[in-house]
Amino acid sequence: MNQYCFGVDLGGTTVKIGLFNPEGSVLEKWEIPTRKTDNGSKILPDIADAILGKMEERKIAKDSVIGVGIGVPGPVDDNGVVHKAVNLGWDVMNINEILGGLLDMPVKAGNDANVAALGEMWCGGGKGCSNMVLATLGTGVGGGIIVNGRMVTGATGAGGEIGHIHIADEEPDTCGCGNHGCLEQYASATGIVRLANRKLASSSKESTLREIKADGELSAKAVFDAVKAGDALACEIAEEFGMYLGKGLAAIACVVNPEVFVLGGGVSKAGEILCEYVSKYYKEYVFHGCREAQFKLATLGNDAGIYGAAKLVC
């Protein structure tokens, strides 16, 4: 008898669903829209319909499905209770019970950033590790901590909120969280643009980034493209970025001592060069007992969520 599991990545506009085998191969993946009307009350029934429909289509019997994992954009405790997911219109509710009731199958929910880390551990950049940290460098900086193969949820679902580690004392700008000097203010795509703008203003050095800025197209990608083209000012910006992120990851290492740091999110498209800038400063700041941690790029991209969700149940 074949065994299957489903992984669901619930986003604000789209629900991604994957059908997996327990070895971590995705057999099929597809998307449905996230219907947020009526305080998001249609979302879980839509997901249940999609899964039950796929099982009928593929003639998959219920007893050959190990379960359904789901990543949710909000804090989720170990019992599957989501404590408000504002993007979806949800208040407090138990996903494991509600979706499990609709499907009559085991369901396990987790926070989407943590679940993505589990996916990268299972089949991505952290494959083969059981102690891993995923740093997702996108518009903000998110993260997921894996200890002994399990996600670290924390007491209130804020485990892995590494973007808000205080990293700099003299920051005048306010972070989205209300604090000053959070890691996210330097290591996110937005943060890198901030660093670039500051550097362009404080330096008189020639740089291709000046024209790019004049065209209104300064971005994290533009900075790392310029680094690869040998632009000296862009390299200074990358050093600063590496210093802040390396320092932040060194602090994390003193807490959970991972085997590997996996760098994901849009910024990680810059490639291996990113790992070089970060690991250089990581080694400078970290406790010697954690010095051998590896730096790898995430490999699952937007599919990390469905992989990790499937791994929740198998």
Added chain:
Amino acid sequence: MNQYCFGVDLGGTTVKIGLFNPEGSVLEKWEIPTRKTDNGSKILPDIADAILGKMEERKIAKDSVIGVGIGVPGPVDDNGVVHKAVNLGWDVMNINEILGGLLDMPVKAGNDANVAALGEMWCGGGKGCSNMVLATLGTGVGGGIIVNGRMVTGATGAGGEIGHIHIADEEPDTCGCGNHGCLEQYASATGIVRLANRKLASSSKESTLREIKADGELSAKAVFDAVKAGDALACEIAEEFGMYLGKGLAAIACVVNPEVFVLGGGVSKAGEILCEYVSKYYKEYVFHGCREAQFKLATLGNDAGIYGAAKLVC
């Protein structure tokens, strides 16, 4: 049939041993010397003799003992392998197997700082919690991280080495680990004396600490005694200490999001006032989702190790 377990805290000069019931009551505790001759080869046989002797004395049958836990001063992996314990003269060896063989009972070993955290969770300042951080403020700063009721060992046994989180960029002095600006340089007993010496040198304010320093008796205890007596300069030192430690614990919170921080070690004898100074700055630096963490004092003192060791097996 009564059930028992033993908790062993192996130190550089003394081995503490406790006989427990599985509910966490210590029935008897005693000490034997740590014989470090012959590269520490006598240590585990001595411990086995002490435990077997106690069982004979109390007529405890082998099948009523759940097991023996032991905390060791060195990095210990999840299989009980200690990777060099320089204080004991030990190279790499598997404590679970060797001591388990001598006793013919289940043995589980862990690093002493992590094991102490487990003890404080079981029966001390963190009782009732399953997500907890112990910060041990002694000559240095050690720590233990508990996630979902289990110790975080990490990839190389350096989980919970929170004393070496980089916390200050401008530190001229070198930490014992070789880095600059580690948390330990400000939040240990030694660190507090350093802060006090700097403050006394940079300020012209009156303070009882000046005479104490002249008598060569400046200590962390003297600083907090002066704080309690209302000494303004001592209060400034305590604010600085609170700022550094609060900032460090806020970084830890963004990783593992504990319910409670337990403050232990010699410095914690200053009492509740310590929690006030630390939590004030913690709240200033921490991510809002982790703001509600509590601060408590360790309550088990030097017995945390035997409690945690017993908890390893029951």
